[in-house]
Amino acid sequence: MNAIAAEPVAxxxxxxxxxxxxxxxxxxxxxxxxxxxxxxxxxxxxxxxGFTALFTALTVSQWDKTDVKQQAQIVADPVSFILGGGFxxxxxxxxxxxxLFIASEYSxxxxxxxxxxxxxxxxxxxxxxxxxxxxVFIVGEVVAFPTFFLGAAIVHKKAPVSLSDPGVLxxxxxxxxxxxxxxxxxxAIGALVRHTAGGIxxxxxxxxxxxxxxxxxxxxxxxxxxxxxPSEAGHLIGQSSQRSDDLLSPWQGFGVFCLWxxxxxxxxxxxxxxxxx
Amino acid sequence: MIEARDLSKRxxxxxxxxxxxxxxxxxxxxxxxxxxxxxxxxxxxxILGLDRPDxxxxxxxxxxxxxxxxxxRVVGALLEARAVHTGxxxxxxxxxxxxxxxxxxxxxxxxxxxxxxxxVARKRAGSFSLGMGQRLGIAAALLGxxxxxxxxxxxxxxxxxxxxxxxxxxxxxxxxxxxxxxxxHLMNEMAVTAEHLIVIGRGRLIADCATEEFIERSSHxxxxxxxPEADRLAQLAISDGGAIANRxxxxxxxxxxxxxxxxxxxxxxxxxxxxxxxxxxxLEAAFMELTRESQEFGQHESVPAQAVSDASEVSEGSHx
Numbered sequence: 001m002n003a004i005a006a007e008p009v010a011x012x013x014x015x016x017x018x019x020x021x022x023x024x025x026x027x028x029x030x031x032x033x034x035x036x037x038x039x040x041x042x043x044x045x046x047x048x049x050g051f052t053a054l055f056t057a058l059t060v061s062q063w064d065k066t067d068v069k070q071q072a073q074i075v076a077d078p079v080s081f082i083l084g085g086g087f088x089x090x091x092x093x094x095x096x097x098x099x100l101f102i103a104s105e106y107s108x109x110x111x112x113x114x115x116x117x118x119x120x121x122x123x124x125x126x127x128x129x130x131x132x133x134x135x136v137f138i139v140g141e142v143v144a145f146p147t148f149f150l151g152a153a154i155v156h157k158k159a160p161v162s163l164s165d166p167g168v169l170x171x172x173x174x175x176x177x178x179x180x181x182x183x184x185x186x187x188a189i190g191a192l193v194r195h196t197a198g199g200i201x202x203x204x205x206x207x208x209x210x211x212x213x214x215x216x217x218x219x220x221x222x223x224x225x226x227x228x229x230p231s232e233a234g235h236l237i238g239q240s241s242q243r244s245d246d247l248l249s250p251w252q253g254f255g256v257f258c259l260w261x262x263x264x265x266x267x268x269x270x271x272x273x274x275x276x277x
Numbered sequence: 278m279i280e281a282r283d284l285s286k287r288x289x290x291x292x293x294x295x296x297x298x299x300x301x302x303x304x305x306x307x308x309x310x311x312x313x314x315x316x317x318x319x320x321x322x323x324i325l326g327l328d329r330p331d332x333x334x335x336x337x338x339x340x341x342x343x344x345x346x347x348x349x350r351v352v353g354a355l356l357e358a359r360a361v362h363t364g365x366x367x368x369x370x371x372x373x374x375x376x377x378x379x380x381x382x383x384x385x386x387x388x389x390x391x392x393x394x395x396x397v398a399r400k401r402a403g404s405f406s407l408g409m410g411q412r413l414g415i416a417a418a419l420l421g422x423x424x425x426x427x428x429x430x431x432x433x434x435x436x437x438x439x440x441x442x443x444x445x446x447x448x449x450x451x452x453x454x455x456x457x458x459x460x461x462h463l464m465n466e467m468a469v470t471a472e473h474l475i476v477i478g479r480g481r482l483i484a485d486c487a488t489e490e491f492i493e494r495s496s497h498x499x500x501x502x503x504x505p506e507a508d509r510l511a512q513l514a515i516s517d518g519g520a521i522a523n524r525x526x527x528x529x530x531x532x533x534x535x536x537x538x539x540x541x542x543x544x545x546x547x548x549x550x551x552x553x554x555x556x557x558x559x560l561e562a563a564f565m566e567l568t569r570e571s572q573e574f575g576q577h578e579s580v581p582a583q584a585v586s587d588a589s590e591v592s593e594g595s596h597x
Contacts, residue, residue: 018379019346026376033369034362104362112327112360113370113417116352117377119326119343276328 015123023118023127030114031101031131040097041135044179045143047090052147055085056154063158071158078161079171080239082151083144087175087238094136094179095207098186099199101132106194111277121272125191129184129265136183140176148172167240170250174237177254181261182207185230188264191272207231223247230260278303278425278456279324283333285480286319293319295480296332301458301473303424306451308471308488309460312568316480317460318357321429325354337425349378353418357429357460359410360417363403367394367413370402371420378421388416407434415443425456432466444470464564468492478568499532500539503552510539510548517542530556 015023031037059066059074059081074081105111118124148168152161163169189206190199206229214226226232227247236246236253248256279301286294294316301307311317322328324335326342334341337352345351361370371385389398392412397405402413411431418426428447432440447470451457461467467474467488474491476484484491499522504510507527514521519534531539536555543550 022377022379026373029369029373029376030362030365033366033373034364036364104364108362108364109356109359110362110365110370112356112358113374115327116325116354116360117349117374119345119348274329276322 015120020123020127023123024131026117027124027127027131031135034100034104036097036100036104040093040100041139044090044093044139047093048086048143048147049150051089052082052086052151053154056082056151060155060158074155075159077240077243078152078155078159079148079165079168081159082148082155082161083171083175083238084235086147086151087179087235091179091182091207092204094140094183095186095203096200098132098136098183099190099193099203100196101190102128102187103190103194103196103199107196115277122269125265125269125272129187132183132187133180137176137180140179141173144172144175147175165240167250171238171240174250174254178234178237178257181234181254181257182231184265185257185261188261188268191268192264227253228256230257233257233260279335279337279427279458280339281320281324281333281335284320284323284330284335285332286316286323286328287331288319293480294323294330297477297480297482298333299475299482299485301456301475303456304451304454305472306447306457306459306470307473307475308467309458309475309477310464310467310471310564311460311462311477311483312565313462315462315477315568317462317477318429319480320477321354321356321427321458321460324427325352325356347378347421349374349380349421349423351421351423352425352427353421353423354426355411355414355418355428355431357433359414361402361410361413364401366399367402367405367416368398370413371416374417375420380421384420384422388419391419392416408436408439411435411439411443415446423455426450426458428457428459430460430462432461432463440466464561476564476568483567498535499530499556500534500536501552501554501556502529502531502539502550503527504529504543504548504550506548509546510543513542513546513548514539527551 063071105114114124115121148163155161161168163172185206186199186203189202190196193199193202208231210229211226211232214229214232215222217225224247233248233253234257236242236248236250237257239246239250242249246253281297281299284294284297285292297316297320309317309320319328323330324337324342337345342348342352361367365373368385368389371388372382375382375385389395392415394409394412394416397409402410405413411434415428415431418428426447431443431447435443447457447459451472459467459471461470471488474484474486474488475482476491484494486494502510505527507524507529511521511524511529511531514529514531514534517534517538519539520532521529522532523530534542536553540550540553542548543553
């Protein structure tokens with residue numbers, strides 16, 4: 001302890017690649033060392049596979065009672081049906097985890113330690129986003145493929161589907177992409193609200209509540225608002241192809257979702273730099 | 278090493294820090310003293326780049342905190358409010374901080390050992406007592422072996438043993454040539470720890486001087502006199518330039534004259550004395566008086582009786 005460190009060195013302004021790698025390592029440590037992370041991700045896997053099995057099995061057993069239009073829809077796009085049922089509720093685990101990852105730093109005060117270590121706030125937010133998106137994407141893919149195979153096996157007799165069918169592989173990979181961007185979307189809301197309960201409520205509002213509300217809007221306005229809502233646009237990536245009544249193609253929809261997320265993250269970064277911690 | 282220039286910060290209606298200018302030098306413990314709500318924590322947050330000042334600038338070694346490339350290797354900070362995720366272990370909290378500076382894991386073990394948390398390092402920080410939490414905060418501050426330490430109320434809520442530990446640690450760090458800036462609302466604590474004091478009240482600078490000088494300046498001396506001829510002695514004292522701060526039966530508290538002068542006055546005029554005791558106002562009382570009306574510093578013609586009578590409990594002095 002006797003040697004005093006050298007004169008302080010100021011940065012040139014930008015964060016060097018070495019520094020950014022260090023921040024990434026730190027954010028990875030933070031993510032993996034709280035209980036909410038393994039629990040949320042485990043819940044994602046269990047709920048997705050569970051609901052996939054439940055919804056597909058129920059549909060198959062009720063096939064003859066299902067109306068013809070719905071049958072036709074499932075047959076035309078089985079992958080969308082499988083993934084839609086599976087991820088409908090389990091995606092909420094990512095919403096919660098995304099908000100928690102950043103808002104819990106505020107609720108516990110840990111953000112102060114984080115900002116003392118990394119006073120440049122935009123790189124800190126960027127590293128946090130990068131780590132979270134990569135982790136959610138990997139776990140998302142790890143759960144998306146078994147989900148597809150499980151669902152496909154169950155609906156096989158009524159609506160056969162294979163990974164090599166047009167658009168199917170993109171839809172399955174898209175499920176992981178959707179979850180990763182959803183995680184970032186939740187983080188952006190968490191960073192804006194800086195309050196865990198408020199942030200979770202906000203994200204769930206966006207993901208589950210706004211869509212049915214938008215549908216109540218009359219005529220074409222309602223249809224457009226609904227189509228451009230973040231989660232509604234985002235989950236189009238889980239369809240094998242654009243349906244006749246969809247305003248956006250799968251990639252366009254995903255792009256709209258990314259745009260929403262990017263704008264919210266931009267606002268979050270701007271506020272993070274302006275607000276007192 | 279730490280420089281604050283014209284720092285101001287307003288939170289809504291309240292001006293928490295009001296055009297503060299001071300500097301903190303290396304090699305000694307500098308106490309940052311002021312009553313609760315004086316703006317000490319806010320000033321420290323401004324120095325540490327957590328809050329943005331409305332006016333002025335704070336620098337450390339000439340750089341704003343936000344511009345430091347590896348801040349924890351330059352400045353170690355302990356904030357008053359907890360800054361630890363309650364669900365994370367002490368070890369992982371420190372590890373995540375160490376990684377941002379490229380510090381090795383070995384260093385994490387070292388600081389944990391240094392603050393005596395080895396046995397609980399893998400426990401969740403949320404389960405820590407106040408004292409353990411403070412130790413973890415100190416560990417985080419020392420992590421990067423920084424040359425500047427900014428510690429907000431480090432002894433708050435600690436038991437006497439831990440207070441002594443921190444006191445000695447701070448003195449040792451300063452003796453190594455580091456800049457040690459410690460806030461407290463307790464004058465007595467600072468009197469035994471700090472060599473230099475920066476005193477603020479209502480966000481404004483009240484004093485920036487050596488601790489000794491501050492004590493000298495703040496202690497209003499007075500003399501307690503017991504005499505059956507209180508009225509007469511009071512008149513004599515006043516005509517000789519003294520002031521009567523308090524009168525209680527045959528007991529007078531005389532200011533602006535020392536014991537020798539009063540003794541002489543009594544002897545010359547044939548006044549019988551039963552007691553003649555120099556009083557030293559307690560530091561704490563004097564400090565409270567100074568900070569209560571921060572504007573009034575420097576014009577201490579009279580000390581209200583309250584401050585002096587509070588002081589009498591701890592008065593030092595001998596019968597003349």
